[in-house]
Amino acid sequence: MAMPPTIGVFDSGFGGLTVLRALAARLPQAQFAFLGDTARLPYGSKSRRTIARYAAESAQFLVREQGAEFLVIACNTASALALDAIQDAVPVPVLGVIEPGAEAARAASRTGDVLVIATDATVQSHAYAAACQARGLHGIEKACPLLVPLVEEGWTNHPVTAEVIRIYLEELNAEAAAKGLNADTLVLGCTHYPLLRPLIEKAVPAGMRVIDSAEAAAEAAVRLVNGRANGPTGTPAFPPALRCFATDSVDKFERLGSAFLGRPTGKVELVDLGG
Amino acid sequence: MAMPPTIGVFDSGFGGLTVLRALAARLPQAQFAFLGDTARLPYGSKSRRTIARYAAESAQFLVREQGAEFLVIACNTASALALDAIQDAVPVPVLGVIEPGAEAARAASRTGDVLVIATDATVQSHAYAAACQARGLHGIEKACPLLVPLVEEGWTNHPVTAEVIRIYLEELNAEAAAKGLNADTLVLGCTHYPLLRPLIEKAVPAGMRVIDSAEAAAEAAVRLVNGRANGPTGTPAFPPALRCFATDSVDKFERLGSAFLGRPTGKVELVDLGG
Numbered sequence: 001m002a003m004p005p006t007i008g009v010f011d012s013g014f015g016g017l018t019v020l021r022a023l024a025a026r027l028p029q030a031q032f033a034f035l036g037d038t039a040r041l042p043y044g045s046k047s048r049r050t051i052a053r054y055a056a057e058s059a060q061f062l063v064r065e066q067g068a069e070f071l072v073i074a075c076n077t078a079s080a081l082a083l084d085a086i087q088d089a090v091p092v093p094v095l096g097v098i099e100p101g102a103e104a105a106r107a108a109s110r111t112g113d114v115l116v117i118a119t120d121a122t123v124q125s126h127a128y129a130a131a132c133q134a135r136g137l138h139g140i141e142k143a144c145p146l147l148v149p150l151v152e153e154g155w156t157n158h159p160v161t162a163e164v165i166r167i168y169l170e171e172l173n174a175e176a177a178a179k180g181l182n183a184d185t186l187v188l189g190c191t192h193y194p195l196l197r198p199l200i201e202k203a204v205p206a207g208m209r210v211i212d213s214a215e216a217a218a219e220a221a222v223r224l225v226n227g228r229a230n231g232p233t234g235t236p237a238f239p240p241a242l243r244c245f246a247t248d249s250v251d252k253f254e255r256l257g258s259a260f261l262g263r264p265t266g267k268v269e270l271v272d273l274g275g
Numbered sequence: 276m277a278m279p280p281t282i283g284v285f286d287s288g289f290g291g292l293t294v295l296r297a298l299a300a301r302l303p304q305a306q307f308a309f310l311g312d313t314a315r316l317p318y319g320s321k322s323r324r325t326i327a328r329y330a331a332e333s334a335q336f337l338v339r340e341q342g343a344e345f346l347v348i349a350c351n352t353a354s355a356l357a358l359d360a361i362q363d364a365v366p367v368p369v370l371g372v373i374e375p376g377a378e379a380a381r382a383a384s385r386t387g388d389v390l391v392i393a394t395d396a397t398v399q400s401h402a403y404a405a406a407c408q409a410r411g412l413h414g415i416e417k418a419c420p421l422l423v424p425l426v427e428e429g430w431t432n433h434p435v436t437a438e439v440i441r442i443y444l445e446e447l448n449a450e451a452a453a454k455g456l457n458a459d460t461l462v463l464g465c466t467h468y469p470l471l472r473p474l475i476e477k478a479v480p481a482g483m484r485v486i487d488s489a490e491a492a493a494e495a496a497v498r499l500v501n502g503r504a505n506g507p508t509g510t511p512a513f514p515p516a517l518r519c520f521a522t523d524s525v526d527k528f529e530r531l532g533s534a535f536l537g538r539p540t541g542k543v544e545l546v547d548l549g550g
Contacts, residue, residue, distance in 0.1 A: 039321070046314070046523070149424040160442070163435055248321070 004241075005225055006031045008068025008092075010058050012041040014246070014253050015148070015191035016074025017260035019097065022218030023072065024240045027225060031241040033066035037273070039248030043077040044121025051078060052085035057273045063090045066243070070228075072221050073097065074191055074214070076118060080127035093224055097191070100220040101213030102131035102139070105185050108209040109137060113181040115172055116141040118189030119148060128189050138181060141189070142172040151192045152256060157199065165196065165203045173205065187211045195259060244268045279516075280500055281306045283343025285333050287316040289521070289528050290423070290466035291349025292535035294372065297493030298347065299515040302500060306516040308341035312548070314523030318352040319396025326353060327360035332548045338365045341518070345503075347496050348372065349466055349489070351393060355402035368499055372466070375495040376488030377406035377414070380460050383484040384412060388456040390447055391416040393464030394423060403464050413456060416464070417447040426467045427531060432474065440471065440478045448480065460484045470534060519543045 007030050009020045014036045024032060037043075037058050043051045055078040062068040071094045073079045073086060079096030087094045105114045114137050116128040123143040132139030147168075150161045169186075176183045186208055188194065194214050201210055243266075246253045250268045257265040282305050284295045289311045299307060312318075312333050318326045330353040337343040346369045348354045348361060354371030362369045380389045389412050391403040398418040407414030422443075425436045444461075451458045461483055463469065469489050476485055518541075521528045525543045532540040 042317075146421070146424050146428055149421050153421055160435060160438055163438075167435070 004029045004031055005069050006033065006067050007221070007225065008032075008059070008062030008066060008071045009034045009074050010037070010055070010062060010071065010078070011035075011075040011191060012037050012043040012054075012078060013075075014038070014257045014260060017257050017265070018191050018194040018214040019072060019074035019217050020242075021260065021262045022215050023221055024242070026218055026222045028240050030225070032243070033062055033068055034242065034244045035062055035271070036244075036246040036253060038246045038253060039273075042121070043075065043081075044119055048081045052082040054273075055082040055086050056089035059086045059090045059094070061245075061271065061273060063092055066245075068092060070221065070225055071095070072217060074217065076122040076127075076190055076213070077125070080122055080125040093228070095217065095221050095224060097213045097217040098127045098131050098189070100216040101187050101189060101211060102128060102135055102137070103220070104211045104213070104216035105132065105139075105187050106135040106137055108211055109185040111182045111184045112137050113176065113183040114139045114185045114187060115176060115183045116187045116189045117144045117147075117168065117172065117193065119143060120145050122189055128187065139187075140172065140176050140179070140181065140183065142168060142175070144168045144190075147196060148190065148192045151195050154259075156195045156259070161196065162199050162203070165199050169200075169203050183208070185209045185211060187213060189213055192260075242266065245271045247271055247273055279304045279306055280344050281308065281342050282496070282500065283307075283334070283337030283341060283346045284309045284349050285312070285330070285337060285346065285353070286310075286350040286466065287312050287318040287329075287352060288350075289313070289532045289535060292532050292540070293466050293469040293489040294347060294349035294492050295517075296535065296537045297487075297490050298496055299517070301493055301497045303515050305500070307518070308337055308343055309517065309519045310337055310546070311519075311521040311528060313521045313528060314548075317396070318350065318356075319394055323356045327357040329548075330357040330361050331364035334361045334365045334369070336520075336546065336548060338367055343367060345496065345500055346370070347492060349492065351397040351402075351465055351488070352400070355397055355400035368503070370492065370496050370499060372488045372492040373402045373406050373464070375491040376462050376464060376486060377403060377410055377412070378495070379486045379488075379491035380407065380414075380462050381410040381412055383486055384460040386457045386459045387412050388451065388458040389414045389460045389462060390451060390458045391462045391464045392419045392422075392443065392447065392468065394418060395420050397464055403462065414462075415447065415451050415454070415456065415458065417443060417450070419443045419465075422471060423465065423467045426470050429534075431470045431534070436471065437474050437478070440474050444475075444478050458483070460486060462486045462488060464488055467535075517541065520546045522546055522548055
């Protein structure tokens with residue numbers, strides 16, 4: 001019997017725990033190491049060069065010190081701006097969240113017109129629009145900067161959040177209609193948004209498919225891991241073995257992280273990656 | 276006639292432009308240099324040592340390179356955690372926003388029970404509670420983490436924002452009442468909140484005084500400048516001479532800053548303070 005694979009999951013914060021949750025549900029026999037670079041977030045306001053350096057250092061920690069054999073970049077900003085730099089920095093397969101999200105949209109959409117909601121930084125990178133275009137889709141992106149703070153306030157099932165989602169989607173649908181598009185698919189392009197999925201499902205027009213890029217990335221990672229490991233290996237650890245690391249704000253990580261992960265994060269270990 | 280004084284104003288972001296606006300209205304003859312350390316925000320998630328280093332470097336830029344003769348720290352987090360370090364780093368008078376806010380609350384409150392709304396980081400520092408206690412007041416602080424994102428989304432006169440303010444103030448008043456307190460004063464302990472003052476004034480109980488720490492800090496700075504300069508000096512520049520600097524995100528600063536400043540920021544100059 002082969003050893004269970006070790007999978008490293010990286011985010012600038014702890015939103016990427018939604019990706020880890022989706023991964024752990026699909027790979028119960030795997031071991032996971034999650035790193036949130038909380039001391040240096042938000043990546044979104046920093047230059048591409050700085051983000052690439054931070055992300056590469058974080059990836060090297062997961063591979064060299066935690067023995068990760070696969071890396072999932074559960075951070076839209078780092079996936080958009082630094083995937084190449086991370087792939088250059090470590091000798092293991094690296095997967096981001098944007099390509100799988102766009103691929104799932106391609107499989108779901110009949111009209112080829114796709115809506116994407118994300119943070120300001122992800123939208124400004126236009127990474128989803130480019131990934132859609134590469135698949136013959138027309139992607140329209142909208143920044144929804146209030147949604148992350150609403151999730152972090154714990155208002156995931158709150159009337160205010162429902163109203164904010166309604167306003168954002170109304171604006172986005174109006175923009176798509178004004179361009180003569182017939183969108184039938186909505187991509188959740190931020191790792192915080194899966195916690196809002198019930199409210200978002202209620203707010204979208206009837207028949208619109210909602211694609212969660214966290215789920216899509218997890219499915220792509222499972223294919224990658226099973227392909228390399230010749231099928232699922234080892235006996236299931238129950239629950240999957242997990243160590244969480246953060247570069248700062250360990251208390252906030254432990255306090256909020258369980259809602260993202262779907263179970264307690266356990267003790268989050270503080271690591272210092274330097275300035 | 277003496278030269279008009281040069282006043283340096285510092286914030287981690289651009290919210291401190293509300294303090295600059297209040298200063299410029301009171302000191303039209305002064306020259307101002309504003310620095311937003313936007314590359315390294317938010318300070319709130321960083322350690323005291325790191326904040327002190329960043330704030331000291333920023334203060335030195337304003338004094339050494341821009342000739343500031345007075346410094347106003349228009350940043351609640353830096354005022355709470357690094358005022359001593361800044362005073363040690365530069366040879367000019369330095370004023371924060373917290374002590375003036377608490378002093379204005381002392382002058383306004385009859386019951387001695389004071390409510391304070393601020394960001395999570397400012398509340399966790401308990402700097403306002405301590406400044407209130409030093410004046411014989413009882414200060415109750417509440418973190419309102421959705422208000423800054425709502426201001427930055429431009430929803431300063433929006434029904435969603437009114438509802439969020441109503442919820443926060445209801446929770447805060449209930450907490451005060453449960454402690455047997457009779458609060459009659461509310462301190463706005465964040466430089467973004469003056470943009471919400473009209474909505475906040477509508478939401479507070481009848482008779483409650485609203486204290487803006489940006490206004491209070493500006494009044495304290497005017498007393499300091501006039502005391503040192505033997506009364507207002509020079510002829511009014513109209514509008515006051517102003518240079519704005521930022522360490523990153525110059526576009527966002529220019530786009531959003533005018534709402535805080537009450538007039539266009541002009542060209543924002545990018546500076547590099549390192550790491």
